[in-house]
Amino acid sequence: MAAKRSTNSKTSGQATRQKSHGRKRKRLSKLPLPEPHLDPRYCCFKLRIGRSKIHRWGVFAAEWIPPNRKVIEYTGERINRREAKRRAEMSRGHYLFKLDAYWTVDGAAGGSGAEFINHSCDPNLYAKIVKGHILYMSKRYIAPGEELTVDYNFDPDVEVVPCRCGSPNCRGTINVLRSKPPRKSRR
Numbered sequence: 001m002a003a004k005r006s007t008n009s010k011t012s013g014q015a016t017r018q019k020s021h022g023r024k025r026k027r028l029s030k031l032p033l034p035e036p037h038l039d040p041r042y043c044c045f046k047l048r049i050g051r052s053k054i055h056r057w058g059v060f061a062a063e064w065i066p067p068n069r070k071v072i073e074y075t076g077e078r079i080n081r082r083e084a085k086r087r088a089e090m091s092r093g094h095y096l097f098k099l100d101a102y103w104t105v106d107g108a109a110g111g112s113g114a115e116f117i118n119h120s121c122d123p124n125l126y127a128k129i130v131k132g133h134i135l136y137m138s139k140r141y142i143a144p145g146e147e148l149t150v151d152y153n154f155d156p157d158v159e160v161v162p163c164r165c166g167s168p169n170c171r172g173t174i175n176v177l178r179s180k181p182p183r184k185s186r187r
């Protein structure tokens with residue numbers, strides 16, 4: 001996922017990234033970032049982590065995935081709105097996925113590996129929220145070796161993050177575009 005920042009948070013179908021708290025912060029910031037890994041308990045297909053052309057690490061299919069299937073669950077620490085805001089402002093990698101108006105899931109703590117799935121404007125996954133669980137579902141057939149992607153749908157009103165997903169219909173930013181104001185009548 002492209003450099004995500006601060007106050008961005010994925011609206012229903014998206015995530016943001018952040019980490020660490022209070023006293024531990026200093027110590028953590030000196031440690032190298034942990035090697036990304038997938039938690040097989042939350043993967044419904046064979047997946048692997050590898051270097052991504054989109055951004056750093058990515059998650060790849062290691063077998064065929066049919067459409068409309070649960071591929072992986074996005075897990076992490078469940079935090080409230082205030083804590084999510086605090087972590088977003090601390091800016092250090094963002095793995096925050098906004099579940100609803102109040103709850104956010106921080107993939108930096110207890111993440112299944114789904115937090116490494118990059119954004120694309122033409123994604124092969126979509127997020128579905130079922131009873132408080134964030135499920136990444138396949139939109140279509142996904143071939144072995146294909147990178148998994150999801151549309152983060154960052155809010156248009158937060159800091160704009162440029163997108164380099166490379167899809168022909170790339171909108172240029174990870175943020176969704178503001179809807180155009182209604183046309184004024186000429187009369």
Ligand SMILES: [Zn+2]
Nearest residue numbers: 121163165170
């Ligand atoms: Zn794009």
